[in-house]
Amino acid sequence: MDPDWNDVPCADRQRKTRPGEAAEPGYLAYRACSDNHSALIEPPLGDAELLLKGNLDRQLSSFWAGLRTQSRAQLLGDARQYTSAYRDVPGATQTATTPRDSTPIVMAGHQPTLFHPGVWFKNFALQRLGGDLGAHAINLVIDNDVAAGRSIRVPMRDAIGRVYFSSVHYDEGGAGIPYEQAKIRDLRQFDRFDQEVRHAIAPLVANPLVSELWPHARAAIRRCEIAGCALAQARHRLEADLGWQTLEIPLGVAVRGLPFARFVMEMIDDAERFCQVYNDAADHYRAWHGIRSTAHPVPNLGREGDWLELPLWVYGNDHPTRRAVWVRRHGGQIELSDRRSSETARRSLLLPADDRDAAAEVLAESASPEFKLRPRALMTTMFARLLLSDLFLHGIGGGKYDQLADRIICHFFGVTPPALQVVSATVRLPGQDRDPERPHAMQVLQSRIRDTQYHGELWTQATAGRRQPLAQRKRELLEQMPSQGSRAQWHQDITHVNRELAAELQLQRQEMQAELQRLRLEASEEQILASRELSFCLFPRQDLVAAFEQMLR
Structure with a gap:
């Protein structure tokens, strides 16, 4: 570690809690917006220029300034080359930037999935910021995460009108290994995915975006054969159709070469202290938020004898499990190793212990189809924020957990964490907004139903017929409540009157229970139809673009 990275102590420059936020400095609360067509942008988009300037003005040592220059040159060259394989890129013939290239880089990242519109809005904000700030806008495809199921959930109605989620698959299997390893298994299913989605969503959306997206996906899958790669390239190609000017690069490409190896060596060379700082940060986060699970937000790094665990994964084509x-x-x-018991499957690497630069070169040269060294989540964003970019846009989850990374950056590297922005949005299917009055109406009904069972005397109807003397008897009993001694007879009398009143109000109670059941069914359907988690490819393009434009005004 170079102690001269930043000459201002971290403790003096931690982010402060905003008014009304019950959080320690550095632990900001981010929540998704509940209103349709509403965005979370924190700090506001208008602050981006100041945030960028503050990040650029940090005083770096010559070592770290040089590593940033090297990292950015490689990143831009690789991102141009990668993106130009499937869409037009201005300046694609430039394989690298010169050391004097001072154009800022704004960056975001996400897994290569058919995510919800709130995530896609982050990409929209990224390209807008790139233009507004005169910066390179680059999206980092997080392809080292474990691939989820290969389907999306589509809201549908059955023959009798009940709403439910149906899973529409674009492939079979594929879970349990990283996205960059998950090859397509059923090309025919992949090819007809858009047709099946259109059929499923037709009663709700006449022109879903999947119709424009999937021709690009069919072309992409024949180039790369990897499902996640095809989805990311198809989405990025669609963004080109919309005029969005960004570059993309998979994480697996961005971590090749010497810059990432040198970054890793900073932690390897002081592994004992790094693991302590990492674990202390995770423990602090859990304690502050009252989290009991030791797996959240990240598990602590382990120690077994003289072995220390690092926040890295290793895998390869023959053994793709992380x-x-x-x-x-x-x-x-x-010695680096995954410590497999089988020598034939074990991945290990020996590095010189007395020469950090030489060790970094060996580490960089070790990359192969069978030795893929990849950072875990917090290490990924530390690398992206410290070396690759000048301003990073997170989603809600990343924004929450990267505050843990801020503590690691501060206490291990001795540097003020670069400022970031958190960007997300809530967009619902057309015509499927939530009813803000329904929750209150359900509470009122539940209360009134309970009153018919235990407080029948409160009903205005209980003033005529047989209910009137029962209500009068209940009031008398309440006025004559025994102050001490045995109340058994009094309780028995009250219970008897309550039962008699409840029997008299049975018809009203049944009517209200039926109405409550109807509202609950509507609420259940609303949870599906008005979900903010539906894939962006289910929405009409013009609706999403209009919503994005409106939220950035």
Whole structure:
């Protein structure tokens, strides 16, 4: 670690809690907006220029300034080359930038999935900021995460009109391994995905975006054969059709070469202290938020004998399941290993212990189809924020958990964490907004139903017929409540009157229960039809673009 990265102590420059936020400095609360067509942008988009300037003005040591220059040059060259494989890119013939290239880089990232519109809105904000700030806008495709199921949920109605979620698949299987390893298994199913989605969503949306997206996906899957790659490239190609000017690069490409290896060596060379800082940060986050699970937000790094766990994964084409990376100093060398019991499957690497630069070169040159070293979540964003970009846009989850990364950056590297922005949005299917009055109406009905069972005397109808003397008897009993001694007879009398009144109000109660059941069914259907988690490809393009434009005004 170079102690001269920043000459201002971290403790003096932690982010402060805003008025009304019950959080320690550095732990801001981010929540999705409940209103349709509403965005969370924190700090506001108008602050982006100041945030960028503040990040650029940080005083860096010569080592870290040089590593940033090297990282950015490689990133821009690789991103141009990668993106130009499937869409037009201005300046694509430039394989790298010169050391004097001072154009800022704004960056965002997400897994290569058919995500909800709130995530896509982040990409829209990214390209807008790139233009407004005169910056390179680059989206980092997080392809080292474990691939989820290969389907999207589509709201449908059955033969009798009940709403439910139906899963429409674009492939079979594929879960349990990283996105960059998950090859397509059923090309025919992939090819007809858009047709099945259109059929499923037709009663709700006449012109879903999947019709424009999927021709690009069919072309992409034949280039790369990887499902996640095809989805990301198709979405990015669609963004080109919309005029969005951004570059993209998979994380697996961005971490190739010397810059990432040198960054990793900063932690390997002081692994004991790094693991302590990492675990202390995770423990602090859990304690502050009252989280009991040791798996959230991230598990602590382990220690077994002289082995220390690092926040890295390793895997390869023959063995695509992610394995934790461990490090130890042994016999004058640094050994990295996944510590498999089988020598034939074990991945390990020896690095010189007395020459950090030479060790970084060995680490960089070790990359191969069978040795893919990848950062875990917090390490990914530390690398992206410290070395690759000048301003990073997170979603809600990333914004929450990267405050843990801020503590690691501060206490291990001794640097003020670069400012970031959190961007997300809520967009619902056309005509499927939530009814704000329904929850209150349900509460009122529940209260009135309970009153018919235990407080029948409160009903205005209980003033005529047989109910009137029962109500009068209830009032008398309440006025004559025994102050001490046995109340058994009094309780028995009250219970008897309540039952008699409840029997008299049975018809009204049944009517209200039926109305409550109807409202509950509507609320259940609303949870499906008005979900903010539906894939962006289910929406009409013009509706999404108009909503995005409106939310950035």
